Amino acid sequence: MEPRHHISEEVLFSYAAGHTSHAFEVVLASHLTLCPVCRERMAQHEAIAGQLMEHEQPVAVNEDSLDCIFAQIAEAGPIAKAPKSRPSGRELSDVPGPLAQLLPHSDLKSLPWQSMVPGVKQFDLTPEGGSDQTLKLLKIAPGTTIPQHTHNGSELTLILHGSYTDEMGRFKRGDIATLDSEVSHQPIADSDEDCICLIAVDGNLKFKGLLPRLLQPIIGL
Amino acid sequence: MLHGNIVVTEKARMPGHPAADPDFAADMQSVAQSQDRDAFARLFQHFAPRIKAFLLKQGASLAQAEELMQETMVTIWQKAHQFDPAKARASTWIFTIARNRRIDRLRKQARADVDLTDPALVPDPLEDGEAVVARSEDRERISAAMRDLSHEQLQVIKLCYYSDMSHSEIANQLDIPIGTVKSRIRLAIARIKAALEDA
Numbered sequence: 203m204e205p206r207h208h209i210s211e212e213v214l215f216s217y218a219a220g221h222t223s224h225a226f227e228v229v230l231a232s233h234l235t236l237c238p239v240c241r242e243r244m245a246q247h248e249a250i251a252g253q254l255m256e257h258e259q260p261v262a263v264n265e266d267s268l269d270c271i272f273a274q275i276a277e278a279g280p281i282a283k284a285p286k287s288r289p290s291g292r293e294l295s296d297v298p299g300p301l302a303q304l305l306p307h308s309d310l311k312s313l314p315w316q317s318m319v320p321g322v323k324q325f326d327l328t329p330e331g332g333s334d335q336t337l338k339l340l341k342i343a344p345g346t347t348i349p350q351h352t353h354n355g356s357e358l359t360l361i362l363h364g365s366y367t368d369e370m371g372r373f374k375r376g377d378i379a380t381l382d383s384e385v386s387h388q389p390i391a392d393s394d395e396d397c398i399c400l401i402a403v404d405g406n407l408k409f410k411g412l413l414p415r416l417l418q419p420i421i422g423l
Numbered sequence: 424m425l426h427g428n429i430v431v432t433e434k435a436r437m438p439g440h441p442a443a444d445p446d447f448a449a450d451m452q453s454v455a456q457s458q459d460r461d462a463f464a465r466l467f468q469h470f471a472p473r474i475k476a477f478l479l480k481q482g483a484s485l486a487q488a489e490e491l492m493q494e495t496m497v498t499i500w501q502k503a504h505q506f507d508p509a510k511a512r513a514s515t516w517i518f519t520i521a522r523n524r525r526i527d528r529l530r531k532q533a534r535a536d537v538d539l540t541d542p543a544l545v546p547d548p549l550e551d552g553e554a555v556v557a558r559s560e561d562r563e564r565i566s567a568a569m570r571d572l573s574h575e576q577l578q579v580i581k582l583c584y585y586s587d588m589s590h591s592e593i594a595n596q597l598d599i600p601i602g603t604v605k606s607r608i609r610l611a612i613a614r615i616k617a618a619l620e621d622a
Binding site: 204219220224227228230231234235236237238241242245246248249250251252253254255256257258259260261262263264267268270271272274275278281295296297298299300302329330376 | 460464467471472473474475476477479480488489492493494496497500501504510511512514515516517518519521522523525526530531532534535536537538541542543544545546547548558561562565566569570577580581584585
């Protein structure tokens, strides 16, 4: 089933332009894996960016540029056209590839989870050197309520398993929530299964609002 | 250093007016199917100076921009078989390659992206032919409307897209009032929107 909560226009714009952190990219690419609607919106953002590049005032390239390129092509050797074979064990996985690549194995339930507070466990995926970004999986036991809280910087939450409900609605597999310091919420894991979410935080990110907001009626939902 | 051939070609193509929309999709396919070096040279002549300009706008030095542009062109050659003209224009696909090469260069982790062969992928809903055509026509209209934007409108939209600059920073850089930045953006978007609504 298609997700009902989608990537905000500001965030999608920033991802298409190539301005988001790696942690954000993992969450966004994982949502796109599960959401054909946002894949199409993303394609439109990229079409606009492609047109902008098309309209660039051409800049002179080095005189030997094309020769250098052909030399690099020759050095790289023949092109392998066969699709890469998938790593074994991935066939049955329902974990989106951009996340699966970062995990020791693709069975979410048997990861080495660390307890945070009763009913809540986490698995940290923050990349090395990602000083202003964090990426983690959270596992919330059925019926657990996370106390009312706001967020530092910008935060993306993607539901992978189970569901939760907060002031903004019910979030199930594939749904994504965009949260920032202005949003305060109190999610409750509301099904009889663990709710597993992928969360990225970017302390530095500020979205440049006007252009994406204006694009929304064109590209958006 | 100007490359003689490129200048001649650009004149022939009338820079700023690619409205004839030369069929780079055909050149892409020639590269993919028969490693056609002439077709690749045409892609190079058109796109390389623009890719380099795009990279310079994003803060690369001249040497870095040249190097990344060359890497982008090598990747275009190697991945040409992945280009699908039904899904994207050549300029869109080439933008994504240049964007990703730049990110790969800037940091340790490669850009995280969707893999359409991912076993977890939720596929596009089955659409009738009409819906598919309507979607591709929408993209064509966006492209056509953008070709009709004024230089000033394009300039501010580019700065929004390429750089992480705020509107006041853009106003500073162009030495125009912030209200002008905003009104140019609004007008440009209104034109793109009008083009879609005329459908």
